[in-house]
Amino acid sequence: MALRSIASKLALWVLLGTVTVLSVGGILLFQLVGHQILAQTHRESEALASDASNRIQERLDMVTNTDQVLAAIIGPRPVDAEPLLRDAISHNPDLSGLASAFVPGSAAALASGQSPFVSRTDDGSLTHRDLLKDPTPYWNASWFQAGLSCMNGCWQKPFYSQSRRRRLVSYSTAIVADGKAVGVLNADITLEWLQGILQDLDKPEGTNAFVVDQQGTFLANDTTELVGQHADAELLRTLNTHGAAAIRMLPSESNNADEPIWIYRAPIKGTNWQLGLTVPEAKIYAGVRHAFMATLIVGALALLILSLLMLVIIRRIITPLVVLTDRAEQVARGALDFALPATREHDEVGRLTHAFDRMRNELAMHIAELTRVAREQQRLASELEIAHQIQTALLPGPHYLDARCSNFELHAALQPARTVGGDLYTYFMLHDQRFCIMVGDVSDKGIPAALFMARAITLAKALAPRAQSPQQLLQLLNRELCRNNDGCMFVSLLCGFLDTVRGHLIMASAGHEPPVRWGREAPHLLQLETGPALGLDEEATYPAHRVRLQPGETLLMYTDGITEATNEALQLYGQERMLACLARYADTPDEDPVGGLVADVERFAAGYGQADDITVLALRWHHAGTERSASMLDITFAASMQDVFDTLERCDQTLEAAGIEDDVRDDVRLVLEELMVNMVQHGCLEQHQGNIGLHLTLADDAVLVELHHDGKPFDPLQSPPPALSGDCADAEELGGLGIHLVRAMASDLNYTHDEHGNHLQLRFVHANRPEQDHDLQPSQ
Template sequence: MDWYQIPRELREIVWSEPYFDEGGGNTLMATCSVPFYHGVRDTRHVAGIVTADVSLDWLKRLVASVQVLDTGYAWLITRNGTYVTHPAPGVAFNESIFSRAEESGDQDLRRIGQDMVRGGSKLVESRSLHTGKPGFLVYAPLPSTGWSLGVFSPRDELLADVNRLALVSAGLGGGGFLLLAGLVAAIARSITRPLRRLRRAAREVASGQLDAELPEVASRDEVYDLATAFAHMQESLKEHIRDLTAATASRERIQSELRIASEIQLGILPKTFPPLPGHTEFDLFASLTPAREVGGDFYDFFPCGPECFCFLVGDVSGKGVPAAFYMAVSRTLIKAVAESVAGAGQRRGADRHNAQHGPPPRRIPDPGHILARANNGLAEDNESCMFVTVFCAVLDYVTGEVHYASAGHNPPVLLRARAAPSYLPTHGDPVAGAMPGVEYATDTLRLAPGDALVLYTDGVTEAMNPAQELYGEARLAEKLAELGDASVRATCQALAEDVHAFASGAEQSDDITMLVLRYNGTTTGGMSTGDSAAADNTTGGHTTGNSTGGSTGNGAHKT
């Protein structure tokens, strides 16, 4: 009477174990029992049980007809582990998965059986039930009956196409390098068109002619600075190519063009930490974890005038070699413009004060002006329609004053002592490189000793876990609050580990880049400069990016 008692007590649909219906058809059957009720809600009670006897011959034929590669197969077990179908004759309805595991001493098969009867679904490595060949087993429950279906695929048959593809890929490796050279040449022609004087040399370098002679530039402006930067980049490329050739010669005869480009991308980023050895006014650390072998994120930092330090984070649209090349051009152009603006500002300051006593006042380069000039260079003849988001800031490490501007980039996080992390306000200015003539607003804040700024790209906040949930700005702020006054290196490493743990192995579609700067202040007469400015406002007004290219470093906030 199990067909009656069990569904009556459980008040749900119940399938019986398979049985041989002798005299009622002389075939293998299974009974489906469904309770029906009198009353509604709390007064409802079981009025009876409706049953249906189903022949299993069609199910056996259906599962046996499943063709899995050449020698793969499928099998079905009940909720108690009894085989309904099995490739070996005489096993179905006579043995269970647990009896087979006991007979062979296979503990892995026992664990698989336990998970299957519990309704689990998984892809695991296993061996054939009758040949012992290694392969992969995928199993899942049948919702209506609670039975479980398993499909076994032999490893050698499953990976046969992959192995053949690997051989073909190895043969096409040489052609891949030629394709890379042509691709880089095409990218160089479209992106470097605004740089008229350097176009021919840049195209030759991009096509692989690393010994190409760069033209001499007589003028001492940003074009000269860019030519000098290209010369340094050319030497850096040759050095990294030599290093990569020596490193890969002992391992592989042919290397993927994307892997080489990735090494070049990461190799041209600054790696000196702390950035100004001997200076204790501030500390800085940055990290970049590419989502693919070649990405578009970058960071940079460099001195840009007396007691001024520029730091920035950017994110280029797209992925692969085009993004890496555009990243190199963007980073080089921004640095050249920043150094040119810094030099021009100092010369103007000296000219205005050459008749007065004492040194001229320091002039802090205007990040908005830097981004405006860099945007014009990137936007001219930009037929590839690429763009870059940038957050650029200049720190006066004597006063702790920070001037910053954003070209469509994520707002940084401000960490102040004994205060919750907060996001810096930005003006929603557009990305760089999309169109010329854009003005970028410059804002100002003053850091006290112990305060920090956390710059990042959208690869951090848009990191996604297998459930399609985003890491988000709220989680980022909570993690930074938890880290407190940890060192800049420890903060970067802890954030990267937290993002990795959140992703839980899910493949990420964007690079993860972070830069953390903590201001320590300077000590003068037993009192730090940051303490002397503690009563100042934390944020000031803003100037537009077409300003004169500098702002005063006397602690006042420009409007």
């Protein structure tokens, strides 16, 4: 039985080893082939999307060229408008209608005597009508108003024509005479040919092609039921935010997909349309999976045969071990005076037989114990080293410099007391020109603290984009850390959001050490109101503290490993020594205060050793990128309608005196009127009128506006956009302005709310000045 058991185990282990090697090799091969197939699919799909985009563009270019040429000819010759339109539409089958609509009362309208509209009927014949005789004035329609500003031509929104019973899209070009727009040359085209181009594409099985316009409406789709419908919001966000031609979308990111899909996009030049191809990821890898399964079945049969052969061979080989097994049992019972059979072979069995003569049970046990202890120590040391590397990889770089305008610079250092520790620091850029910094200290030390630290950093980075302020981020992080915290571990944390343009810093503390600030003044502690440490109370709140950093000022955040460092005399380093050390860097802004402070602590505790983790982060505000910004208006007034309109007049006068363009001033006034009226009508608390604060700043390329209101929370970013629809050529349905106009007119819009009320930051770009990209990525 023992012999069969050993043989079975050896055969099983060999089989498992073989299965493991083949499985790993098969998986690696599958991944390699899968990557190659995916890359080939990317190339083919991108080429297919580009080819279809070019074909669509060629058809559209014929329409746009015809429209622009007609507008240029009709401008000085309005009397020839009707025959020119007939001739153009008869030579271009894509055109469904051409209209030459003049501004009523203009010289062109008087000279022509009509505003001709030539359209193609279902049987191919041409019809004509005078738009001036329509019951609805066309000069009030949105397509005409928008077309007057299209000097070089522009595409209008798609619409469904009730009279022609089909979906159309218009291209409009302003008719110019004597340098002034006197009318609009409007070309209507059908979208049936666009559907035909998609159906003629040589697409792989399972591939779906579509064309979507700038409003997110499907102009064409292989799934014909979706034509004319609004595209999925996540699909539009993916198309508009990703610059890559190939984009992977997960099922959690789409309401219409139950498996991962690849999207290949190609913009249609000259329009705001995009052509897209969607390919299910399962279709891409289907061939590889089938080949892999076939190989797996054949390999399983081969392994089964191999295991049977190995079982027979191993049984024959280990037969001589029966005698040695019996002698080994005697050794286990303490019988060492026995004779072993003579061996003629010099293989492993013979060597083992001779070894039995020399062995003693005590020596064997001793060697085995020493070996076990040594291996355990080696394994533990290796695991600690790997844990240290993983923990270090979670931290960003020790130095960061604002790459866009060098407004601020950051230095950091972390020295664990053991191989791994519980201190943490991190920093990363958020949207709306905000930069997040954190320093924290986890309870306990060693591996448990390191794991809790890794969890805290990972959750903080994941939750930060959802938070509008550091106190909200601490609340979200605290709730997550409280879950499943059976060990009752906690972390003290100091968090700040920095406005990278103006130097405003909002901080919130969760039971952490107070930061140090110096610059114009000597280093001193900022006494912050703090909340409890994270991980203890799910309902905890954290007050905010606002700081306006001045040029040359530095803010230092640290853990108690600095202040509680101990020397041989058991004296603490303390806050006073820390402030004295930092005072030496007050007049040397180019030196790194972090390195100097850590070195001073190490010298102080040289004879005692490091007892706790040390973490330091210093943020220095240079204010290099906003030196030419100028404050124009700073006023606080009562939240009443009269004061609002008085303030709007004062704001307009201030902007006019500063030389701001008329269109920018109009945008600022309209946006401020909408927001402040909403604050008065919907944001005031009961029996409390409230106050509104307005601050205008003039920068090189923009007007910066800050609004503060101490009323109820009101976030304009959460208001849904109005439903804008209508027939661009036949009818018009006007939408509301409101928050939709606020979003449209302001170049940037950021909202936060805290215990002081609502805070809105807006940015209006000067006319004829390109808007710069303010998105910064931290180098880590």
